[in-house]
Amino acid sequence: PTSLTSIPSDTSISLMWSHSDECFGNCTFMYEVTWQQSGDESSFRNTTTTETFYTIEGLIPSTSYEIGVGAYCKEKASIKVYRNVTLTVADLDCKKLLCAYLKYIIHMISK
Numbered sequence: 001p002t003s004l005t006s007i008p009s010d011t012s013i014s015l016m017w018s019h020s021d022e023c024f025g026n027c028t029f030m031y032e033v034t035w036q037q038s039g040d041e042s043s044f045r046n047t048t049t050t051e052t053f054y055t056i057e058g059l060i061p062s063t064s065y066e067i068g069v070g071a072y073c074k075e076k077a078s079i080k081v082y083r084n085v086t087l088t089v090a091d092l093d094c095k096k097l098l099c100a101y102l103k104y105i106i107h108m109i110s111k
Contacts, residue, residue, distance in 0.1 A: 038064035
């Protein structure tokens with residue numbers, strides 16, 4: 001995936017990305033979203049989706065998370081390409097939240 005962006009809130013993070021077929025050619029894309037509290041492997045969670053967006057919910061406020069989005073071809077599931085980011089779920093002021101939300105809307109409209 002490319003252009004991984006995020007919109008954090010108090011207890012969730014919405015992720016958006018673009019797919020890139022430079023590694024796989026024509027195939028059915030699957031994405032694996034992984035997350036855990038920074039440095040705490042026991043909190044590891046993951047899910048898969050065919051969409052280019054996902055919202056992770058139930059996060060703990062003011063906590064850092066290591067988040068990854070991996071792309072793979074359904075037909076070649078052993079080959080995965082990841083984009084990783086460390087984010088902190090924290091209170092946002094309204095201006096930052098509105099700006100992030102507008103960027104998300106523009107991203108979704110331009111698809």
